[in-house]
Amino acid sequence: MSSIDSGQISFRSVSAHDYELLENWMRRSHWQEWWGEAETELGYVRDMVEGRDTTRPYLFALDGEPAGYIQAWMIGDHLTEPWLSETPWLRDVPSDSIGIDLAIGDVENLSRGLGTAALKAFAKMLIEEGHRHILIDPDAANLRAIRAYQKAGFEQLLIAPDPEHEGQSTMIMQLSIDGNQAQSGNQTGIQHDR
Numbered sequence: 001m002s003s004i005d006s007g008q009i010s011f012r013s014v015s016a017h018d019y020e021l022l023e024n025w026m027r028r029s030h031w032q033e034w035w036g037e038a039e040t041e042l043g044y045v046r047d048m049v050e051g052r053d054t055t056r057p058y059l060f061a062l063d064g065e066p067a068g069y070i071q072a073w074m075i076g077d078h079l080t081e082p083w084l085s086e087t088p089w090l091r092d093v094p095s096d097s098i099g100i101d102l103a104i105g106d107v108e109n110l111s112r113g114l115g116t117a118a119l120k121a122f123a124k125m126l127i128e129e130g131h132r133h134i135l136i137d138p139d140a141a142n143l144r145a146i147r148a149y150q151k152a153g154f155e156q157l158l159i160a161p162d163p164e165h166e167g168q169s170t171m172i173m174q175l176s177i178d179g180n181q182a183q184s185g186n187q188t189g190i191q192h193d194r
Contacts, residue, residue: 009060009061009062011061013057054074055073060122067104071102075096075097075098076095089170089172096131098126098135100123115148119148136154137172156172
């Protein structure tokens, strides 16, 4: 495993010119395992780029070469239906939280430290923007991602059952900033780790 430093990572906003690259990545098996169908996911990205969704999509690059996708979304913008039915844990975190999703473009870049480096660099950017509650929500079965996120400084906050998929759950992880962890009421019966 090679060591990748977060200083080697750069970000740029996704544009329509990136759709072909994203679709190529989204069709790969390591994406399909944890994300939805490529056409659906690319439709979501189009909505973001064209201003119909407040989520901010980015490509991240390793030494200037596109290496993956990362997005930031405001929890407060998703405290409506259908989001609350599909992800009831949103009620259990501060409404000013920002969520992150990321995926590595090529399978050859998995388990090299790229996800950890990209997440560290992206979280630093969000902190510099003033965000203090930064979350990521991997499938609880995605152990590779969970390990990468832990290496980037994220800690388990709670486990939320997936209301749409029996037996599946989501691990909500939060970056500890100055010892600051999300505190909120347990309104949905979700298991909190504190």
